[in-house]
Amino acid sequence: MKHIQIIMPEVKHCTAKSCGFNRDSGCHARAITVGNPEAPGCDTFFAVADTSEHAKSTGRTSGVGACKVSECRFNEDYECMAGEVTLAYSKNQAHCQTYLHR
Template sequence: MIIATDMPEVAKCAVTQCAFNTDDACHARAITIGDGANPGCDTFFDNSQHTDSDRTAGVGACKVTDCSHNDDFECSADSIQVGKSGNSVNCLTYSARH
């Protein structure tokens, strides 16, 4: 059974070494963002073998409670982008609450 849900899509992922990345797109079913205050992509893993799926990933959960897009541990942005920030793989759409 496939469950249809309304999730923000991962519009772009610039982390080419991730196993879910093919052609700057994330092909995981869903990703999890965050570990406390760090908006890292918790789904990232470095692998030379890449998925061949044609699906576009969604944001399944966000654990960064101080992000303005976080609504009860779910992302409310229309879409997100993932990329490198220093040595980390982060949600580049992260925006601190004001």
Template sequence: MTTMQLPIISTCSVAGCSYNHDHDCHAGAITVTDGTSCGTFVSTGDHEAGAAAHGQVGACHRSDCRHNDKLECSADSVDIGAGDDPADCLTFAMA
């Protein structure tokens, strides 16, 4: 079994997320949920959460996105920022 290369989160402009360090996501992997929100968003005020590496997209629940391949994101990279929710996948594109 081969695992696909997970896309990196190229930018995160959500200032209130604990995984955001200087516009760089440090969650091991995020989940994009219905409505394109970042299901990994945690607002604790502590900006020391996560790993030292860039965050990646682990799963996507938006089956109507052109980048969704069997609930995995196939985009080269994604941008996370404010949309309908405080933390949304701004790379979402309707299929």
């Protein structure tokens, strides 16, 4: 398998404990996608009922692969340019707390 190395902002902390990629408040997806054009939610979030279903690959830390929120100050050509991001869980959804309106 061919691997591509890319530099992207780290998901520093995530409180979405029911997400399948969350283990010990860390995101362990390869990369996440943030939002739709109106809201900075984590589109990679998916809920799991049982903690045994959480990500087993805890040796990696997730990055932000894409951001679809064009009104965010850190968005450049649909890529996040923040140094790192934090995600918080509310109303059954993970939201990007690093979002800043232009």
